Amino acid sequence: MKRFHVHVAVSDLEQSIQFYSILFNTEPSVRKDDYAKWMLDDPRINFAISKRAAQPGLDHLGIQVDDEGALEEITFRLKQANQKVLEQEKTTCCYAKSDKTWAHDPQGIAWESFYTIGEATTYGEDVQLLRESNAACCSPAVEEAIPVQLTRESKAACCAPEAPEVVPVQISKKGCCN
Numbered sequence: 821m822k823r824f825h826v827h828v829a830v831s832d833l834e835q836s837i838q839f840y841s842i843l844f845n846t847e848p849s850v851r852k853d854d855y856a857k858w859m860l861d862d863p864r865i866n867f868a869i870s871k872r873a874a875q876p877g878l879d880h881l882g883i884q885v886d887d888e889g890a891l892e893e894i895t896f897r898l899k900q901a902n903q904k905v906l907e908q909e910k911t912t913c914c915y916a917k918s919d920k921t922w923a924h925d926p927q928g929i930a931w932e933s934f935y936t937i938g939e940a941t942t943y944g945e946d947v948q949l950l951r952e953s954n955a956a957c958c959s960p961a962v963e964e965a966i967p968v969q970l971t972r973e974s975k976a977a978c979c980a981p982e983a984p985e986v987v988p989v990q991i992s993k994k995g996c997c998n
Contacts, residue, residue: 822886823864824863824864824865824866824881824884825866825882825884827868827869828867828869828877828878829869829878830876833870840869844860844867852915854872855869857914878929879930880929880931881930881931883932883933884934884936885934885935886935887935894933898931898933903923904924905921905922906920912940915941915943916937917936917937918935918936918937919937920933920934
């Protein structure tokens with residue numbers, strides 16, 4: 821079985837934990853000084869927040885799988901879609917050890933597919949990848965992608981791409997559906 825994953829960068833972790841705990845009607849399943857995660861069953865989602873990014877907002881989307889075979893299947897499909905793919909084995913990010921595959925959709929949104937092997941005591945250890953890509957520790961930098969957020973500092977979020985510029989977003993004052 822798969823679980824949808826959303827990671828949101830927040831400016832005030834405590835305020836955000838309070839809001840999402842009320843929204844989801846449950847406390848986080850993981851809570852650290854800089855990170856919180858809810859493993860919800862209805863809807864089936866891995867929803868994480870952290871204050872590790874330079875700017876608040878959507879950090880990345882993803883699919884969490886229950887076994888290596890499911891991760892291999894998603895990796896194969898991403899390659900079939902002619903996407904640049906970064907595969908990571910036994911990496912540490914978000915207080916977990918995981919095997920991962922990263923890709924960006926045509927809009928430049930980072931997609932993380934991952935199989936969690938176990939817990940970790942640190943937020944992220946992908947220092948070498950960070951230095952090589954000049955991106956966040958977990959996802960590859962994609963120069964030709966359309967960014968979704970302001971440029972991040974290299975040491976910022978563990979799991980999001982470095983965005984080279986801002987994409988303006990128009991928000992209707994009437995609401996999203998008018």
